Structure formats: structure tokens, C-alpha cells
Amino acid sequence: MARDIKKVVLAYSGGLDTSVILKWLQETYDCEVITFTADLGQGEELEPARKKAEMFGVKNIYIEDLREEFVRDFVFPMFRANAVYEGIYLLGTSIARPLIAKRQIEIAREHGADAVCHGATGKGNDQVRFELAYYALQPDIKVIAPWREWDLTSRTKLIDFAEKHQIPIAKDKRGEAPFSVDANLLHTSSEGKALEDPWLEAPEFVYSRTLSPEEAPDKATYIEVEFEKGDAVGINGEKLSPATILTKLNEYGRVNGIGRLDLLENRFVGMKSRGIYETPGGTILLAAHRGIESITLDRGAAHLKDDLMPRYAELIYNGFWFSPERQMLQALIDKSQEDVTGTVRLKLYKGNVSVVGRKSPKSLYSLQHVTFEEDSVYDQRDAQGFIKLNALRLRLLNQRGRN
Known part of the structure; x- marks a missing residue:
């Protein structure tokens, strides 16, 4: 399987997990890795990701500002629907994944890459979001999901791997992170x-x-x-x-x-x-x-x-x-x-x-119709027939119950 992969596009943040993944890909698949880092407005300096990728010998490094595309083509269409999951969640993580996946596939096509890779774990939703998008856009693409393949099953093993390969580790990553x-x-x-x-x-x-x-x-x-x-x-x-x-x-x-x-x-x-x-x-x-x-x-x-x-x-x-x-x-x-x-x-x-x-110039609100003052556009007597027609089935149900 490893021999089949010659070039892979990695969704790369520059953090510990994806830096370990980058090196793991090079070792496990002996392939060229192209890194893609998306600026979606996360508020972090992204140039360190470039320096880390260069340290690994990566030749093709993509760092792109996708903020306008993210809001215009993904966030705004979702908000036209007033979309909230389970009544309250505004889908902030969910809506970002298809854009990242879309750009990965585009880069893969540009370079003739035969695989893409993400850093999502095997327990979460993101693995599904990334991969459904990959396959929808490129049905024959090969997907590498390291968290489902490798034996680095704990934070300790991940850090040991990083230290062995001289991968820089942020100080707050040396212990158990309080949250992700x-x-x-x-x-x-x-x-x-x-x-x-x-x-x-x-x-x-x-x-x-x-x-x-x-x-x-x-x-x-x-x-x-x-x-x-x-x-x-x-x-x-x-x-x-x-x-x-x-x-x-x-x-x-x-x-x-x-x-x-x-x-x-x-x-x-x-x-x-x-x-x-x-x-x-x-x-x-x-x-x-x-x-x-x-x-x-x-x-x-x-x-x-x-x-x-x-x-x-x-x-x-x-x-x-x-x-x-x-x-x-x-x-x-x-x-x-x-x-x-x-x-x-x-x-x-x-x-x-x-x-x-x-x-709004397109307003459907009519003060003439809803005013409590006297008006000439609404005959309140019309409501009597409206109510009787809507009540008909309720009255018939009640009568049946009496028989």
C-alpha cells in the first residue's frame, strides 16, 4: 500500500499533531508531501508553519488567505438558512472543513498527487467531513488518516516521536493539554x-x-x-x-x-x-x-x-x-x-x-392592516367565516365523540 503513494497533499496547521504526521508520512510512505495551510481567520501567525515545513524538506508549501471565500461562499449561504444544529450550535467547525478539503483536492490536481491527508482523529466528526468532501470532489483519490493507521495512540507517544525526530514542541504541549x-x-x-x-x-x-x-x-x-x-x-x-x-x-x-x-x-x-x-x-x-x-x-x-x-x-x-x-x-x-x-x-x-x-424597501408589513385604529382596508366581519370554516372539522370531531 505504501508503495502506491508517491505524492500527498497534507492539511497542515504547523502544530504538534500535523508536524508529526508530516514526518510520519515521509517515513511510512516514502513519498513527497505537499503542505496546505488555510488562513480562515483563526487569529494565529501562519508563517511558522512555513518554516516547519521547510525544516522537513517540503518543496511545495501552500499558505493561503481564504477568509473572504470562507465567509462569502460557505458561512453566508449557511446563514441564509438560519442553520443551527440541535437547536443552538452555529456549525463553526463543520462549515470550515469542506473549504479546506476543496482546496486540498485542487492542489492535488495541480501537482498530480495521488493522495490527500488530514489530521482528524478516529473518534470525531472531522474525519467524516474531510473524507466525504474528498470523495465527492475526486472519487478516486486515496485518503490517508494517520490516527486510524499508526501506533501513536497517546499524547506521550506523540511527544516521544517528536523528540526523536527533533520536531519542535510548544511548551504547553509537553504535558497533558487542558483542552483542545x-x-x-x-x-x-x-x-x-x-x-x-x-x-x-x-x-x-x-x-x-x-x-x-x-x-x-x-x-x-x-x-x-x-x-x-x-x-x-x-x-x-x-x-x-x-x-x-x-x-x-x-x-x-x-x-x-x-x-x-x-x-x-x-x-x-x-x-x-x-x-x-x-x-x-x-x-x-x-x-x-x-x-x-x-x-x-x-x-x-x-x-x-x-x-x-x-x-x-x-x-x-x-x-x-x-x-x-x-x-x-x-x-x-x-x-x-x-x-x-x-x-x-x-x-x-x-x-x-x-x-x-x-x-425594508421590500417590506410585507402593512400598518394599515394591523392598526388598532379605524381602517378602510380590512373588514373584521370576514374573520367570522374564516374561523367557522377552520372550526368545522373540530366541531365534527366533537359531535362524533358525543354519539
Whole structure:
């Protein structure tokens, strides 16, 4: 099997795990390794990853800023659907994986590579997300998943391997890490170790992207978010790019303690896991998007979207971004957004985000129809027949019960 692999594209962060994987690939498969590092807004300096890859003799090193593509082509389409998994999770990790996988496959094609490799473990969801995307885009690609192949089954063995091969180890990796972290422009997730007991409240040091609500300002912050066809296009009257919008919303959320989530979720592979998520900008964006939909979206369309949303969210969570059913749902969702244009005013205060105003040139709100004052457009007597027709089956059911 090892002889079949001549060139592999590795999703490379530059951290301990993927650095060990890089060396392991060279030793086990005796192949050329191409590294790909994606800047998705994780807030880390990525040049050290280049230096580490050069240290291993890697000739083709890709470090790419994909923040705009990430928000424009992945985050925004997902938010048009108001997608949340199991009612509260905004899918920050899930939505990043198909983009990384897509770019890996593109690089593999450019270099004629016959394999791709990821660093996801055999217990989590990411292995599924990466590999379903790989196979959807390149059915005959070979996939290497070291955590399912090697014998480095503990943190101690991983560190021993690194020391043997003179792989630099960050000081905080020499002992048992308190928890693992994944980050991008949409969110930060923390799992494992100190967080594994679901009864214990997560310590404050776990949170890295938000102030605690108790420390947030005592005065509310008001902002306005502008939308065109379901996507945010500006904040407070200033037109901005997708990634810039999410960056600014993240800062508003950080200062006001918005977007914290302690979630016990059902992984696709079957087990439950506990995660601490911070999605400051995304939490604000979701509230804003639902706010503009409330004034522009027809009731039937809105309720159909809400019915379909859990299915759509589950597809993303489980790794089926490139599936035909997700694409079909996306087409329906995008059709619903054609008139979702306007401005939403939000109040941010101590961990909470509230819609306090909304306006739109495509508004379906009619003050003439809903006013409590006298009007000439709605005959209240029409409601009597409407109610009687809707009550007919209930009355017949009751009569049958009496017989």
C-alpha cells in the first residue's frame, strides 16, 4: 500500500499533531508531501508553519488567505438558512472543513498527487467531513488518516516521536493539554480534558474570544446591519466585504459577552461530546438575519424554511456539504432570499442580542392592516367565516365523540 503513494497533499496547521504526521508520512510512505495551510481567520501567525515545513524538506508549501471565500461562499449561504444544529450550535467547525478539503483536492490536481491527508482523529466528526468532501470532489483519490493507521495512540507517544525526530514542541504541549481548540473567523471550539465532565461549569480561562457577560459594559451598544438578498453587506451605513463584516461583528460580540455556548452534542459517529463554543459575530448575524426575514419573508416561505432548517443543518454537521440534497436545499433557500433586503437595528447588552428595529424597501408589513385604529382596508366581519370554516372539522370531531 505504501508503495502506491508517491505524492500527498497534507492539511497542515504547523502544530504538534500535523508536524508529526508530516514526518510520519515521509517515513511510512516514502513519498513527497505537499503542505496546505488555510488562513480562515483563526487569529494565529501562519508563517511558522512555513518554516516547519521547510525544516522537513517540503518543496511545495501552500499558505493561503481564504477568509473572504470562507465567509462569502460557505458561512453566508449557511446563514441564509438560519442553520443551527440541535437547536443552538452555529456549525463553526463543520462549515470550515469542506473549504479546506476543496482546496486540498485542487492542489492535488495541480501537482498530480495521488493522495490527500488530514489530521482528524478516529473518534470525531472531522474525519467524516474531510473524507466525504474528498470523495465527492475526486472519487478516486486515496485518503490517508494517520490516527486510524499508526501506533501513536497517546499524547506521550506523540511527544516521544517528536523528540526523536527533533520536531519542535510548544511548551504547553509537553504535558497533558487542558483542552483542545479549533478556531476560525466564525467561531472557536474547545473540547476535552478539563471539559469532559458535563456537570462541571467550564472555567473562565477556556473562553478566549469573549468577555464574560458580567464584565461586559453596563451600557447597551446599538448597531445596524444592512442586508441584500439575504446576505449582510454593511454595518452602520458602511458597505463592507463579507469577511470584514464578520470580523467587525466578532468585535461587537466580544466586547458585549455575546456568543458563548456550552453544548453536549450528538456526534455523527455515535457518541456524545461536550464542547464550549464562542461564536460572537455569528450569534449577532443570526439574530439580524431572522430580524430582516421577519419583515420581508412571506409566512409560508418562512415556515417552510424553518421546517427544512434542521435537515439542512444536519447535512452540514455530518459533512454532506457537497451532496445533491444540500445543493437542492440551498437552491430553495436562495430563492427565498430574493427580497430579503433592508436594515436591522440591534441592541447588544451583557451576553444578549435583541432586534429592536427593522425596515425594508421590500417590506410585507402593512400598518394599515394591523392598526388598532379605524381602517378602510380590512373588514373584521370576514374573520367570522374564516374561523367557522377552520372550526368545522373540530366541531365534527366533537359531535362524533358525543354519539
